[in-house]
Amino acid sequence: MATSFIDKARITVKAGNGGNGVVSFHREKYVAAGGPDGGDGGKGGSIVLQVDDNLSTLMDFRYKRKYVAPSGADGQGGRRSGKDGQDLIIRVPRGTLVRDAETNEIIKDMSGTEPYVLCKGGRGGWGNSHFATPTRQVPRFAKGGLPGESHDVILELKLLADVGLIGFPNVGKSTLLSVVSKAQPKIANYHFTTLFPNLGVVWVEDGVSFVMADIPGIIEGASEGAGLGHDFLRHIDRCRLLVHVVDVSGSEGRDPVADFDAINEELKQYSPELATRPQIVAANKTDIMEDPENLERLRAHVEGLGYTLLEISAAAHQGTRQLVGKVAGMLSMLPPVTVYEPEYVPKPPVIDTSAPLDIRRADDGHTWLVEGPWLQRLMSNTNFGDYESRMWFDRQLRESGLYQRLEEMGIQDGDTVSLYDFEFEYQR
Structure with a gap:
């Protein structure tokens, strides 16, 4: 059997987590009521695939099977944001197919020259300066960063030859x-x-x-x-x-x-x-x-x-x-080399929402802070710029019993619900 050529490999990749926001207040001699100045956490590094024409095999992936990008740094006082985690570049030979390990569907055909973000880094958490409003001038809370995406994939090399x-x-x-x-x-x-x-x-x-x-x-x-x-x-x-x-x-x-x-x-x-x-x-x-x-x-x-x-x-x-x-x-009369189209469609993850969330009321009496491991995962899988994704997110919260618990704890219409780096006004 061939031992010197590797053209198929399974690897685990994980993007970095976002850094945590920080609670900090500006303190300076002769400056009264300096206000909150906690900075945001840095974004986690992403996993990026890049074609390298100097590579002709997947040999490197025989010896290293797990790739983890660095996490973002925590925020600091003085409105200083944490440093973003550096993206982890994984170089592959031209013609490498990236497949989902579970379904075997094609995620990406690495035949072009453009880099491909396989796993996005987690968003950094907001520092308390982010939560300051005219009615909430002294926020004594900050938010943790969100976890980075992870994936098990199979790399398969199909040579690009005419x-x-x-x-x-x-x-x-x-x-x-x-x-x-x-x-x-x-x-x-x-x-x-x-x-x-x-x-x-x-x-x-x-x-x-x-x-x-x-x-x-x-x-x-x-x-x-x-x-x-x-x-x-x-x-x-x-x-x-x-x-x-x-x-x-x-x-x-x-x-x-x-x-x-x-x-x-x-x-x-x-x-x-x-x-x-x-x-x-x-x-x-x-x-x-x-x-x-x-x-x-x-x-x-x-x-x-x-x-x-x-x-x-x-x-x-x-x-x-x-x-x-x-x-x-x-x-000269034949069509160009085949490029495989992606078949993979990310499916909403199955998230166990039965575990209780940590809910507490902020000092201003009108802000409700909600945190929990499954909420982190839910938010990292939600595209808040997409209407259907937001509706799916709202449905998950409702079915988890979060809104019912908030009402039992005394939330009022117009109060703010704060979920990591996302806030919304509560309406019954």
């Missing part, structure tokens, strides 16, 4: 890639030389080039996980065009027609859509061909199926430029 080289092991795919590009894959005369995909940029002429990937050899049963199986079949998913390399030399006693059909059957079993991808058949090792009948049988078979066959010898550099020209011509 062209995928497919075929049985040891048919000359790595040699072909090394000849037509500047890639330097490991090449030797034994099966499964290629344990992870190699990419190379193929230059055709000024302004015309494409990316070719040498996909590790597929064997019969790969679609069911045999050999390297699904580990590498997934890398063909994005390729717009497949170059099917077939050994016609007969040096290993193989039947080129049977090999061609076997590989296409594996593609069909893995993905029927993938089996319909355009193909060019490259009959390789023609310079050491023992029986020309092998080539003619293969030609008749593939052309009968509508494919183009080109004769090449990658090792002898014969026919490779013609193959490159044919590939470039077909690519």
Whole structure:
């Protein structure tokens, strides 16, 4: 099995919590009634994904599975806000799919260059200066910060290549890639030389080039996980065009027609859509061909199926430029590399609202301070700029019995209910 290439990893990510607001009053000689000056807590750092073209594997995620961004600092007196937590940048190879670990839905396809905020940092809590009003001039309370978002995700690497080289092991795919590009894959005369995909940029002429990937050899049963199986079949998913390399030399006693059909059957079993991808058949090792009948049988078979066959010898550099020209011509007429659309829709969390909240009346007699762990989580999952989200939030509070408890404690119409960094006027 491949040990040096990691193309799937599960990680846990958590954004930083918001810092707490502080209770503070301005005290200065000869200045009477300085008033509240407690600063707000800083925002927690977010988890941000960024494409790094210097990375080609997910190897780093084998050794580190948990990523936590720093929290925001608490506020200070003198209306000084706490320092925001620094965003944690996680660098991934281009072409990495981010999936929700629970549902396997695609959250983001990291194929572009824009960074993606996977988990938002918690909002900082308000200091007491934030709560000062003409009727509430001496607020002796502040609010804690809200927790940052967390997520379990699966990272899955699907190489961004225009062209995928497919075929049985040891048919000359790595040699072909090394000849037509500047890639330097490991090449030797034994099966499964290629344990992870190699990419190379193929230059055709000024302004015309494409990316070719040498996909590790597929064997019969790969679609069911045999050999390297699904580990590498997934890398063909994005390729717009497949170059099917077939050994016609007969040096290993193989039947080129049977090999061609076997590989296409594996593609069909893995993905029927993938089996319909355009193909060019490259009959390789023609310079050491023992029986020309092998080539003619293969030609008749593939052309009968509508494919183009080109004769090449990658090792002898014969026919490779013609193959490159044919590939470039077909690519110019094909749609761009597939980019996967997000499938993930965040669902409102199931929050246990049965635990009692801490409710107390402020010194002014008209402000009610409400706090509690589940309320923190509820607020961190609420978009207060969205009407439906606010209605969902109000319904959760009502069903928890909060309003009933406030009425039992004597709240009056027009009183202020203060929930962390959110306030509203109470109306029955």
